[in-house]
Amino acid sequence: MDWLIILASGVATGTVLLYATVGEIFSERSGVLNLGVEGMMLLGAMSAYKATAATNDPWIGLLVAMLAAGLVSQVHAFIAITLQADQVISGLALNFLATGISLVFGEGLTSLRDVVPQLPKLTLPLLDRIPVLGRIFFTNQSIMVYIGYLFVPLAWYYINRTRPGMHLRAVGEYPAAADTLGIRVYFLRYMYVFVGGLLAGLAGATISLSISPGWFGSLTTSGQGWIAIGLVIFAQWNPVQAAFGAFTFGALRRLVLDIQGPSTILGLANPFFYNTYYGFFLKMLPYAFTVIFLVIGSREANRKRIGTPAALGLPYIRGQRGL
Amino acid sequence: MDEERSENGFENVVSMRGITKRFPGVLANDKVDFDLRKGEVHALLGENGAGKSTLMNVLAGLYRPEEGTIRLHGKVVEFGSPREAIEEGIGMVHQHFMLVPSQSVTENILLGLKEPRFRMQLPKYNQIIGEMAGKFGLHVDPAAKVWQLSVGEQQRVEILKMLYRGADVLIMDEPTAVLAPTEISELFNTLRSMTEQGKSVVFISHKLHEVMDISDRVTVLRKGKVTSSGLNTGDVTRADLAHLMVGRDVVFQVEKSEAHAGDMVLSVEELEAKNDKGLPALNGISLNVRQGEIVGLAGVAGNGQKELAETLAGLRPVTKGRILVNNQDVTNKPVKLGIRHGISLIPADRTQVGTAPNLSVTDNVIMKNYDQAPIGSNGLLNMSEAENYAEDLKLAFDIMVPTIDTSVRLLSGGNLQKVILAREISSEPKLMIAVQPTRGLDVGAIEGVQKLLLAQRNAGAAILLISEELEELLSLSDRIYVIYEGEIMGEIRDNDINKIGMMMTGTRLEQIEGEGVARNE
Numbered sequence: 001m002d003w004l005i006i007l008a009s010g011v012a013t014g015t016v017l018l019y020a021t022v023g024e025i026f027s028e029r030s031g032v033l034n035l036g037v038e039g040m041m042l043l044g045a046m047s048a049y050k051a052t053a054a055t056n057d058p059w060i061g062l063l064v065a066m067l068a069a070g071l072v073s074q075v076h077a078f079i080a081i082t083l084q085a086d087q088v089i090s091g092l093a094l095n096f097l098a099t100g101i102s103l104v105f106g107e108g109l110t111s112l113r114d115v116v117p118q119l120p121k122l123t124l125p126l127l128d129r130i131p132v133l134g135r136i137f138f139t140n141q142s143i144m145v146y147i148g149y150l151f152v153p154l155a156w157y158y159i160n161r162t163r164p165g166m167h168l169r170a171v172g173e174y175p176a177a178a179d180t181l182g183i184r185v186y187f188l189r190y191m192y193v194f195v196g197g198l199l200a201g202l203a204g205a206t207i208s209l210s211i212s213p214g215w216f217g218s219l220t221t222s223g224q225g226w227i228a229i230g231l232v233i234f235a236q237w238n239p240v241q242a243a244f245g246a247f248t249f250g251a252l253r254r255l256v257l258d259i260q261g262p263s264t265i266l267g268l269a270n271p272f273f274y275n276t277y278y279g280f281f282l283k284m285l286p287y288a289f290t291v292i293f294l295v296i297g298s299r300e301a302n303r304k305r306i307g308t309p310a311a312l313g314l315p316y317i318r319g320q321r322g323l
Numbered sequence: 324m325d326e327e328r329s330e331n332g333f334e335n336v337v338s339m340r341g342i343t344k345r346f347p348g349v350l351a352n353d354k355v356d357f358d359l360r361k362g363e364v365h366a367l368l369g370e371n372g373a374g375k376s377t378l379m380n381v382l383a384g385l386y387r388p389e390e391g392t393i394r395l396h397g398k399v400v401e402f403g404s405p406r407e408a409i410e411e412g413i414g415m416v417h418q419h420f421m422l423v424p425s426q427s428v429t430e431n432i433l434l435g436l437k438e439p440r441f442r443m444q445l446p447k448y449n450q451i452i453g454e455m456a457g458k459f460g461l462h463v464d465p466a467a468k469v470w471q472l473s474v475g476e477q478q479r480v481e482i483l484k485m486l487y488r489g490a491d492v493l494i495m496d497e498p499t500a501v502l503a504p505t506e507i508s509e510l511f512n513t514l515r516s517m518t519e520q521g522k523s524v525v526f527i528s529h530k531l532h533e534v535m536d537i538s539d540r541v542t543v544l545r546k547g548k549v550t551s552s553g554l555n556t557g558d559v560t561r562a563d564l565a566h567l568m569v570g571r572d573v574v575f576q577v578e579k580s581e582a583h584a585g586d587m588v589l590s591v592e593e594l595e596a597k598n599d600k601g602l603p604a605l606n607g608i609s610l611n612v613r614q615g616e617i618v619g620l621a622g623v624a625g626n627g628q629k630e631l632a633e634t635l636a637g638l639r640p641v642t643k644g645r646i647l648v649n650n651q652d653v654t655n656k657p658v659k660l661g662i663r664h665g666i667s668l669i670p671a672d673r674t675q676v677g678t679a680p681n682l683s684v685t686d687n688v689i690m691k692n693y694d695q696a697p698i699g700s701n702g703l704l705n706m707s708e709a710e711n712y713a714e715d716l717k718l719a720f721d722i723m724v725p726t727i728d729t730s731v732r733l734l735s736g737g738n739l740q741k742v743i744l745a746r747e748i749s750s751e752p753k754l755m756i757a758v759q760p761t762r763g764l765d766v767g768a769i770e771g772v773q774k775l776l777l778a779q780r781n782a783g784a785a786i787l788l789i790s791e792e793l794e795e796l797l798s799l800s801d802r803i804y805v806i807y808e809g810e811i812m813g814e815i816r817d818n819d820i821n822k823i824g825m826m827m828t829g830t831r832l833e834q835i836e837g838e839g840v841a842r843n844e
Contacts, residue, residue, distance in 0.1 A: 181435030
């Protein structure tokens with residue numbers, strides 16, 4: 001069992017969670033809860049794979065995936081923002097819709113394994129020579145991982161230090177105040193739900209074109225969309241904390257796979273050594289951790305009363321008294 | 324006639340003519356005329372529901388009038404939104420602040436503007452806004468987050484927001500309702516420094532003494548019509564204005580008999596509790612209320628009043644100290660036990676805490692005795708008994724509602740309060756905790772509520788009246804405690820308003836009296 005490999009692949013699988021989580025952060029910061037992340041990711045994974053198979057260009061696949069998930073997110077936007085329906089129900093419905101579309105159009109894609117090209121992997125010169133960290137973060141990683149490194153600080157800066165970011169926060173905190181100042185509340189909410197969709201699509205494409213290439217039906221995403229929604233709370237709606245959470249969870253997922261390999265760990269007999277019963281238990285662990293982190297995260301959020309966008313989940317109805 | 328100059332040569336910044344605004348079933352403004360001169364504070368006086376705010380919401384672009392014209396510097400204007408109004412220099416500070424709590428002062432002021440274009444450059448704008456604040460005496464830290472500010476500071480941010488957008492006309496909707504006496508005088512200084520710099524202020528209020536203090540001219544509205552337009556404040560008395568406002572002579576004092584305080588009902592010892600953010604809200608409160616007296620609790624909003632009311636009713640955990648009701652310890656006991664001991668709460672929030680908005684009048688009035696005969700028996704509700712009970716209360720408390728099956732969310736504020744009072748009073752409470760019982764009600768309803776409270780007191784209930792309306796506290800209470808930052812500053816028995824004012828801003832009674840003694844010596 002090689003700890004560096006576990007951590008490096010944790011970064012790779014964590015990148016998927018990262019994009020989905022930051023996407024959901026954008027949506028929730030504008031006040032719209034979108035529980036359809038899992039479905040949108042699956043749609044992204046499927047359409048990326050299908051478009052790449054058709055065009056032989058994974059970058060076109062990536063683009064198609066983002067657009068497909070972005071478009072389907074607008075169904076939720078329309079129901080939640082314009083029709084002012086319950087966002088939880090609408091998000092769950094979106095999840096079924098997007099999953100259904102993906103499974104129908106994904107029929108037959110599984111057999112294309114080894115035919116569809118993948119996104120490139122690279123090793124960054126010089127940076128890969130940093131002891132330990134170089135092998136974890138900068139050696140033979142997918143290009144999407146490196147884009148993720150750049151994306152996180154940019155997302156943080158955008159939200160916290162720019163005018164549009166300030167408007168985004170205002171719309172999610174106190175839409176009535178934003179409205180009186182001429183900020184287009186409905187438009188911005190549509191826009192950031194769309195951004196959330198784009199990034200969920202990107203996350204899906206990152207799976208099927210790079211991190212674990214191929215199309216395996218609903219197993220392709222295997223519940224990572226739900227983990228992403230949990231991570232948003234754990235990250236307190238902050239992209240930088242989201243990156244920490246995503247990489248930690250990525251590493252956990254890999255750890256529970258690898259821990260069944262060696263017969264001894266640190267000189268002790270490994271109880272998990274090829275044990276079928278423990279195998280099921282181990283596979284359950286990342287999800288159990290999601291629940292535990294969610295409980296801790298939301299307790300913190302509740303205690304401090306900060307982090308949660310005040311208008312999250314509430315439709316904005318013009319003329320109704322604020323908050 | 325030249326519209327820009329009135330007959331005596333003053334320049335009219337705004338002139339509204341024949342403004343009519345209807346809401347379903349209400350004529351809020353009926354052919355109202357209003358003129359605002361450059362550099363004046365013009366008070367708009369009237370009771371709740373007289374149409375003051377409606378008229379100014381028309382001017383600020385929030386409502387569109389059915390009839391009438393607005394001229395700005397002689398030019399006819401029509402505003403489709405508040406943004407269009409502010410672009411023409413008309414800004415309104417609403418009673419409910421439109422500020423994003425999690426953002427800084429500077430961010431709130433820059434919200435929605437075209438500059439800065441992308442990067443926020445907060446240090447630069449902090450400085451610009453700090454300078455502007457200094458110019459008008461609006462002291463507030465531009466880098467502070469809004470949730471950290473006092474209500475008075477938040478109001479200054481709202482004013483700054485309008486000034487930063489270039490407002491020449493500032494409309495203040497009931498600005499003093501949320502302020503402590505010292506903050507009120509600071510606000511008045513700010514308003515004066517603004518008019519000196521050529522800006523014009525509309526001051527909406529129903530408080531006569533403030534109108535007399537600050538305004539140059541007064542326009543009085545009653546039931547949507549102007550009863551008197553553009554009077555010079557110096558030429559009228561408070562009684563004149565009251566008459567114009569209400570349409571009859573007003574008695575400023577409610578009739579109140581001598582108190583006959585009896586046994587101790589409520590005794591609070593060194594009470595401590597935390598607020599919703601987990602910070603200390605009550606820091607060792609001790610007070611008591613006896614049978615047959617109304618004890619007032621004065622204080623600026625947010626100094627622990629809400630938390631105190633909730634701990635007394637058993638809704639909020641006590642971290643230290645004791646609450647005794649009729650010598651029984653009810654500290655951290657279930658709410659229901661408190662109800663059985665005769666504790667009754669009239670919460671400040673009528674629509675969320677006091678009632679269940681979507682339920683009927685019947686359901687709302689039986690909420691405390693639904694499980695007791697004759698309404699509840701063997702775990703079942705006897706609905707015909709419940710309806711009889713509700714019908715009786717509807718008659719006794721004169722609740723104006725089509726049927727008792729109506730959802731209470733459709734009721735006006737005054738009627739909603741009657742539903743709550745009907746429920747609470749019919750439970751024959753030994754201790755009533757009334758939080759802001761008359762807030763937002765019109766004069767008639769206020770009188771009704773106050774009479775009901777006095778009747779309860781005369782019948783021997785102990786009443787703790789928590790209010791931010793000093794006049795109400797002074798006229799109803801037999802004695803008054805003042806709360807500041809979760810501590811009792813002292814107890815006043817002689818209605819000395821100056822002492823109360825100083826205590827509301829954090830001076831202890833002993834300190835005041837100590838200084839008094841020192842001065843006398």
